[in-house]
Amino acid sequence: MFGWLKNYMPRGIYARAALILVMPIVFLQLLVSVVFIQRHFDGVTRLMTSAMNIELRFLIDTANAAETADAALLAVRQLGDPLEIETELPADQVLDADIKPFEDLTGSMVIETLREGVPSLITVSLADRRRVLLWAETRHGPMEISFRRQRVSASNPHQLLVIMVVLGGIMTAVAYFFLRNQLRPIKRMARAATDYGKGRITPFTPTGAVEVRAAGTAFLDMRNRLERQAQSRTMMLSGVSHDLRSPLTRMRLGLSMIDEKEAAPLLRDVDDMERLLNAFLDFARSDAGNVAEKVRPSEIADLVLADALRMDQDVTLLPMQGPDDPVSMRPLAVRRALDNLIGNALRYGTKAQIGISVTDRAVRFTVEDNGPGIPPDRYEEALSPFVRLDPARNQDKGSGVGLGLSIVADIARSHGGVLRLGESASLGGLKAELVLAK
Structure with missing residues (x-):
């Protein structure tokens, strides 16, 4: 029912907290x-105005009782001086309409009460905040009457409203300051989780409220458990590989x-077993890798290209798109991923291209080949470990256990990225995009 409100709600937790604080205060101030x-x-x-009407009617009746205009002016001035009311009879000019400033919150009530209590009232002017100026009809002509504004209305409510707004702002700022201290641990935990998704271990100590501490502790336990599992997998396969190499x-x-x-057939079997062991070990080490550091994407691509050219492989490097600024990544792991993609491309094709694209949020390495490619409906299957797509990729051109793309996908995930497969527009074969989050 209120789903459309989500488009107008702030995204950040600080902005939402500020909205939660401000809305009740503003609503309460408006209500009060x-x-x-x-x-x-x-x-x-x-x-107050009703009380003033009694004096005004008495002045008007006194002016109407006098025989001449001079006598009326003298009589009303004798009464007006002790009452602190200034009069002029006859008035020099009379306004055609009432004057009430827009910001005068009690002006409408003053004018309404004056008209109800003084039947001969002509017009009222509240242009001067300190005085009330009105004109009343008498038998000697219109009479101008002036008196202090404080006699018909209390102190202007603007002062109270200003005090409420100022105090509300101060209390909101104080509440937001304390709430920020409660939200800061959540932001730190979110940053640590994001960095871990990108393959970086950020120091994090649970702080804040009990519930936030519990969530932070659970995150640390999960991160440590994942690290232990990765280390156990690497150690297990490393041990198996080491133990089998001796036999x-x-x-x-x-x-x-x-x-x-x-001996030739048996030697080929031994070579195949060694390749299997190396593939298992690479798969186990795909998310372990080296420590993250600031590296230019072009440097990694240049090293991979140099290795390919040294092996007399037909590999080219396309012009880089975007700034070549240093990016935090694990260079050995990324280089291993590109080597696997190039090896996979040249195993089923004869030519490969490397492309680099850098944006504000990600670094994208692309490897394209002129091989037979992979059907789009089998892209997800191709990223699974131990899967060999025989109909799509001719296995007579190479051997493996189906771990090449899985290793690359693991390296991409350890950098907070993803491995995408598609069709090469320039070479017609497979296009692999290694996307790494910055």
Whole structure:
């Protein structure tokens, strides 16, 4: 029902906290101002103006009782001096309409009460905040009457409203200061979680309220548990690889002592087993890698290109898009990922291209080839470990266990990014995009 409000709500937690603080205060001030203050000042103004109407009617009746205009002026001035009312009869000029400033909150009540209590009233002017000026009809012509504004209305409610707004602002600022101290641990925990998703370990100590501390402690426990699991996987596969290398070495040594033709098939089996072990070890180490550091994306691409050219591979580097500023990443892991993508491209094709694109939020490495590609409906399957897409990629051109793209995807996820597959527009084969969050 109120889903449309989400488009207008602030995104940040500080802005939402400020909105939660400000809205009740503003609503309360409006309620008090309109319902209580204004009604109270209207009532007081009506009582004070009603009392003033008695004096005004007496002055007008006195002027009407005099025989001449001079006698009327003398009589009303004799009464007006002790009452602190100034009069002029006949008046020099009379306004055609009442004057009430827009910001005068009690002016309407003053004019309304004066007209109810003084039937001969002509017009009223409240242009001067300190005095009330009005004109009344008498038998000797219009009479101008002036008296202090304080006699018909209480002190201007603007002062009270200003005090309420100022105090409300001060209390909001104080409340926001204390609330910010409660929100700061949540921001730090969110930053630590974001950095961990990008492969960086940020020091974090749970602080704040009990619930926030509990969430921070749970996050630390989860992060430590994931780190232990990654280390255990790496150590386990490393140990298995180390333990199997010795028997394989002995088998290779034993095969070298028999007839070469008879030993050839067995030697190929031993080579395949060694490649399998290396693939398992690379997969285990894909999210361990080296420590993150500031590196220019072009430096990593240049190193990968130099290795490919040294091996006489047909690999080219496209012009870089975006600024070549240092970016925090694990250079050895990213280089391993690009090596896997290039090896995968050249295994099924004859040519590969490397592209780099840098934006404010991510670094994108692309590797394209001219091979047969992968059907779009099998992109997700191709990123799964131990999957070999025989119909799409000719396995006669290379051997493997289906871990190449999985290793690259793990490295991308450890940098807070993703590995995307698509079709190369320039070469017609597979296009792999390694996206790393900055």
